[in-house]
Amino acid sequence: MIRANLGIVEIFGPTLQGEGQVIGRKTLFIRFAGCDYACLWCDSAFTWKPGQIAPVEHLRPHEVLHRLLQLDPQCRDVTLSGGNPALYDLTELVEQLGAHGYRLHVETQGSRAPAWLGRVDSVTISPKPPSSGMDTDWALLQQTVAVSACPDLKVVVFDEADYDYARDLRVRFPNLPFALQVGNRVGDDDTAALLQKLDWLAQRALSDPTMQNVRILPQLHVLLWGNRRGV
């Protein structure tokens, strides 16, 4: 685990959380550099992809806090995203932000299970379906679910094989909050096309007896603002 200064690609907001159980929430974002995955359709490849990676700042927790307060002195919702923030030891950051009254939400793929995931407010775990090109380590995913505070699952669905993966995941974790989300490729953010895909996914899940106690969601920020950085 990375214990030194935190490698951060961007701190921005307040903006809307575009995805998952807390879709629409006003939040600040901290986006960490580095990922143990390399999803074919990653919409944040600038956090990890050789040749595309954005400048990385190395900040200490009190510097991160200072930046958050500069962006919005009142906002106390922060989303930790990446890349995969679970690659880092964020114990100290989580403690400091918690002490200042921040509600902390984490986005990770469930391939690392550091103990600090249990000391935040919620963890959205998004295992990656076949279209990503990645394989799921089910034991590690189970560990991540077990250690996390208020875990929920989210699966991005591009095609039928992804949908089958999501269904399998639902059967493995029948009691966790669960969201299906339409996938989009960078540059492929036409509103009508996105809503058409969401309609497909909705009809698929609404008519599927296996898919119960689930949510079907768009990426709200992409509908609003397209696939831009820093929103």
Add this chain to the structure above:
Amino acid sequence: MIRANLGIVEIFGPTLQGEGQVIGRKTLFIRFAGCDYACLWCDSAFTWKPGQIAPVEHLRPHEVLHRLLQLDPQCRDVTLSGGNPALYDLTELVEQLGAHGYRLHVETQGSRAPAWLGRVDSVTISPKPPSSGMDTDWALLQQTVAVSACPDLKVVVFDEADYDYARDLRVRFPNLPFALQVGNRVGDDDTAALLQKLDWLAQRALSDPTMQNVRILPQLHVLLWGNRRGV
């Protein structure tokens, strides 16, 4: 309170919950007839408006259960909407559906506070802003919040006056889950216009220090399917 058979305008689904904290959730809907309000922009005027009201069925709780199972034998999420379902004594319906494992979500405006609102899984309370033409009885709203299980607040915002009302509401109830939602008038469901309004509302709330720990949301079903009945 109405204690006899339940006046129901439609039972439909499974479909998506288009609004509020559980936006995107797969759910069955029961829409009750009758309302103590007459909002100028009501999108369900067929539940209450003289001359527009749809045929009302009078069903007993076991008949409602039978209909739900016919629509989807597996789905166990039900949303009770209206009109204002809190006009009815739904104690028996809530008990019967609960005994069959249903998760019950209620949508009401917070103008009636029957005890059964405390025996469901969640209650979305949506006080109506000035554009509705209605006045808020703050004591009744407080009672509804107090009696309800897992209450959250939702305000539909059409204009600046509505936004000010929402801000006042946030100050009065600083700790409840809180959603701002863009309004749309029936027939006025052009996707680009809806997203433009959502962008306005988002920018307004994101830059407002008073609006913290809030969500800004569209009506997902309107984006997907327009302002049609039965979806």
